[in-house]
Amino acid sequence: MENFPPLLNDRILRAARGQDVDKVPIWVMRQAGRYLPEFRKVREKHDFFTICQTPELACEITLQPISRFDLDAAIIFSDILVVPQALGMEVLMKPGTGPVFPKPLIDSCDLDALKTAKAALPDLNYVFEAITLTRKRLEGKVPLIGFTGAPWTLMSYMIEGGGSKTLSKAKKWLYTCPEASMKLLQLLTDVNVDYLVGQVKAGAQMLQVFESHAEHLDEDLFNKFSLPFLTQICSRVKKTLRDDDIEPVPMTVFAKGGHYALKSLANSGYDVVGLDWTIDPGVAREVCEESGVTLQGNLDPCALYAPKEELEAIVKKMGAKFGHKNKWIANLGHGIYPDMDPESMTTLVNAVHKL
């Protein structure tokens, strides 16, 4: 591993490890994104995935919110769909529509066309390069977070071929071909393990796994098709790093809409559990108390529309619900929306640090 500049702000890592913090750390999902005019300027000139694949551009965008706001972490600019791409699938980002797979998976035979985990990994080198470059350019200001999409979330994109309100095609696989589903989920787990280990070796100081489609499952489906793979990813990443004499970094799992699985997630081996805005932080503290896990979240992204004073009051209320400063990483309960005024981010970050 490279020799990186010393870390000047370890607040988020301390929070993740359950150590005392001077202030509540904050970062925001999609903090490097379309709500920033400097992002839109880069995006005008380059295709979405070209930015992901060009370390210099991904680094530039990752650093944009860090220059603007007093955030406690950077997150590498990338997308969860780079993994299906590395497995051999074509993914386009269509403005106004979102991601589109021209040839989604139709049936289990299509699995044969996917690359193996081992063959897919080299295709993700550009992410590792972007992480290393960004880690240097950050000059130790804040830690750099790496991430990936959880197997079920990636599988559902690969089958739906884009956004879907019901994920009924992907869920049909779970009910009608559970064996093929398990095979695909295991492949995605294997890639994810190598991918996350590679991100840490490249310089990532924290990792987040996004199970963005947990809301479409119920507890039985989640326990069969999501949780075992999430757990496997966490334990294998940590073990692999330890075997290579690398101290494991804190790992976060965020299962959006997975209110029914909160307790299971708190006991799944991850250091941090992300909450969406529908979960009451006080209830989450109670449910997760025993596990000792740190919580992340969970402001309604639309609260950033509120006038300054009201947003400050909402943040205070959230602080009161989380109850104490430790074991809490402040964030939104979902990514920030493209039409948000960057000024609201300043209000949010300052209000959290004032708690």
Added chain:
Amino acid sequence: MENFPPLLNDRILRAARGQDVDKVPIWVMRQAGRYLPEFRKVREKHDFFTICQTPELACEITLQPISRFDLDAAIIFSDILVVPQALGMEVLMKPGTGPVFPKPLIDSCDLDALKTAKAALPDLNYVFEAITLTRKRLEGKVPLIGFTGAPWTLMSYMIEGGGSKTLSKAKKWLYTCPEASMKLLQLLTDVNVDYLVGQVKAGAQMLQVFESHAEHLDEDLFNKFSLPFLTQICSRVKKTLRDDDIEPVPMTVFAKGGHYALKSLANSGYDVVGLDWTIDPGVAREVCEESGVTLQGNLDPCALYAPKEELEAIVKKMGAKFGHKNKWIANLGHGIYPDMDPESMTTLVNAVHKL
């Protein structure tokens, strides 16, 4: 009120009132819908809203699933968006896209263009006529359910102008113009009260209020912008009926994604609380025990993709989770999907009745 044929199957009404039942009653959201070839045949010849507005056609479609399956209730074929239409907004149903408002509400000034509740009601006469006709044609076979969309759900459609993943435009109203939001929600509440009372007078034997967009709110927003109006609708409908010497019919509230509000909903005055599939029925029984409310739901709609034996096993499991036959109306946790095999409905209905 008309003299209708005597009711031969009151299982669902008994369940709603907490009385003993011989079998668990079942109906399915969107049971009169696109998964039925006989529905698609009518739909080929007529526009969606033309069907809603033509009592003979709405009646025909309402009865289609009753002829095919051993269901315990019919639900009048209509749409929650007939209410915004009655208030003066144009709504089109675009195949493959869903509902579209060519001129959605942009700001609070647009509220002035909406009709009053009193002026809107006569525009809904076609629903009342459809209900009366259907009630006759049902010949007492099963009760007829009427319904409406809850104020927040209707408001969000009226502002978003169609489907939206985030409802960020509508939620922006809640954060930036709460007064105008309350005014709109109150208008929708007033229309809904008259509309539901009118449905009962026309022959509806049970009512359901759909808060389909609860998942986008958090507890604070829900308690301010949804719950008070839901509660108001229930109490005013029942009071108005009593004042007119009409025995109130059982009322169901279904707040999709509203797991965080389950206890509040159980105590909101409704007789039945609908559950989506992310809520564990055992947990719901515990949370709602004290309130004495009946529960409705909550099979994952995609479970109907499962092979016959597996679907039967899933229904058995659901039955075990609900624990006992009383105070339970079986249903899906969401409307049935258009690509479902009608055979699966037969399996579902029979499996529930065998419990």
